[in-house]
Amino acid sequence: MHPSATTTTGEIDIRAANRTALQRLFAVEPVLTDVLPAGEAIPGMRSDLVLTSGPTMPWQEYSGGQRTAILGSIVHEGLAPDIGAAARLLDTGAVTVAGCQDYGCVGSLAGVTSASMPVVIVEDRHSGHRAYCTLFEGETPARLNYGVWNPDVDANLRFLSTVIGPALGTAIRKRGGVPLLQIMQRALRMGDELHSRNTAASLLFLREIVPALGAGTHDALIGYLTAGDYFFLRPAMAAAKVMASRMAGVAASSVVTSMAMSCRQFGIQVSGLGNRWFTGPLPHFEHHRVNDGHHIADAEFMGGESIITEVCGLGAFAQTAAFTLQDYQGGVDQMIAVNSEMYEITCADSALFTLPFLGFRGTPTGIDVHAVADTGITPVLDIGIAGAGGGQIGAGLARTSLEPFAEASAALRAVDEFPTTTEKVN
Numbered sequence: 001m002h003p004s005a006t007t008t009t010g011e012i013d014i015r016a017a018n019r020t021a022l023q024r025l026f027a028v029e030p031v032l033t034d035v036l037p038a039g040e041a042i043p044g045m046r047s048d049l050v051l052t053s054g055p056t057m058p059w060q061e062y063s064g065g066q067r068t069a070i071l072g073s074i075v076h077e078g079l080a081p082d083i084g085a086a087a088r089l090l091d092t093g094a095v096t097v098a099g100c101q102d103y104g105c106v107g108s109l110a111g112v113t114s115a116s117m118p119v120v121i122v123e124d125r126h127s128g129h130r131a132y133c134t135l136f137e138g139e140t141p142a143r144l145n146y147g148v149w150n151p152d153v154d155a156n157l158r159f160l161s162t163v164i165g166p167a168l169g170t171a172i173r174k175r176g177g178v179p180l181l182q183i184m185q186r187a188l189r190m191g192d193e194l195h196s197r198n199t200a201a202s203l204l205f206l207r208e209i210v211p212a213l214g215a216g217t218h219d220a221l222i223g224y225l226t227a228g229d230y231f232f233l234r235p236a237m238a239a240a241k242v243m244a245s246r247m248a249g250v251a252a253s254s255v256v257t258s259m260a261m262s263c264r265q266f267g268i269q270v271s272g273l274g275n276r277w278f279t280g281p282l283p284h285f286e287h288h289r290v291n292d293g294h295h296i297a298d299a300e301f302m303g304g305e306s307i308i309t310e311v312c313g314l315g316a317f318a319q320t321a322a323f324t325l326q327d328y329q330g331g332v333d334q335m336i337a338v339n340s341e342m343y344e345i346t347c348a349d350s351a352l353f354t355l356p357f358l359g360f361r362g363t364p365t366g367i368d369v370h371a372v373a374d375t376g377i378t379p380v381l382d383i384g385i386a387g388a389g390g391g392q393i394g395a396g397l398a399r400t401s402l403e404p405f406a407e408a409s410a411a412l413r414a415v416d417e418f419p420t421t422t423e424k425v426n
Helices: 014-026 064-076 083-092 151-175 181-188 199-212 219-226 233-246 315-321 323-329 332-345 369-375 403-416
Strands: 030-037 049-052 096-099 118-124 130-134 256-261 266-270 278-280 284-290 346-355 361-367 380-386 392-399
Touching: 014 233, 014 346, 014 361, 030 151, 030 233, 049 064, 064 083, 064 151, 118 151, 118 233, 130 233, 151 199, 151 219, 181 199, 181 233, 181 346, 199 219, 233 256, 266 403, 278 403, 284 323, 284 380, 315 323, 315 332, 315 346, 315 361, 315 380, 323 332, 323 380, 323 392, 332 346, 332 361, 332 369, 332 380, 361 369, 369 403
Parallel strands: 049 096
Antiparallel strands: 030 118, 118 130, 256 266, 266 278, 284 392, 346 361, 380 392
16 A cells, blocks of 8 residues: 555645545445436536547547547437538537536547436435436447447437337336435445446346336337347446546545546546646556457547546446456456556555455555556556547557656645655554
């Protein structure tokens, strides 16, 4: 463990600040309360606004699959008849693009969220803080979030908004909401790390929701919930966003409260530095596995905010819970070594999530920008790999760039006006 600074000058105590931030996270009880169209659920959402992964950029800077997904969403919303017309709306400012997390939302891969798309609503039972995430598009390789736009993608999105979203929302409301923390904790003991693997959590969620389905429930909802292993990733992302957001705004705290990628850059936010994004180069893959017929050279970064799970001690920070991912992660020994390494740059062992293989030690939680800057050890991420032509072509273990953490550490040091030393928080 290489947690946060303890040097004190006047009223500033980084160790105490980081402890406060983490106590807020550990107190969160995320509950899935509803599924509603984004335009109804997300404060500030408009019909002429498209949300997408990563720190907000000018429209002209989006490229590749992320650009395609943004354009497709505008056609899907009926704002333009085709991709070309959608681009003109963006060029003139008639439609605008913003980062998902500016609106309390998190996006998977391209992360495109438009007004009619159904989103899960996760709320902290105590504080009332909310976060949002679109529904999983299903096992089909043609998905908007993987940079594909065609009539089949459009039809699937309409199926989600007209059939699955309303039916699932009704069931969740009938159930009185679905507490997520217990599902997440148990799933870690059943082989999930709640980023690249959500098999157990998806089944545990199904067990919770089935009693609320009742007679007459559309068979399509049952089919949707049982067709694959990744439904739960989206509620897990929204839960992680709620947890991470509770850490924000603690003066002098060096704990990372958000990580996100666009097609162009990787960024972080830090508790003691407000809403400012610190950005740098995109991550690089240390280990990967791609589908037959593909090579890692075919990969394209299209964005992604599912790495919010790593912020909360899940995903690659809990990979020893999911050894079945070893083909993507470099093997069991490498997974153990990398998971253990993350304790060097975090402030505490999680009070919520434990790793059976490590003797039920709490997952490494609370990425400390000072520790990252001082050690040169950067966070690892479990992420899907998109292909340049759209669609998922594999998955792997990526490592972030150092620059955003070093810049944030320097910014904190400038604000606090004293050097930092590191020492264990808990």
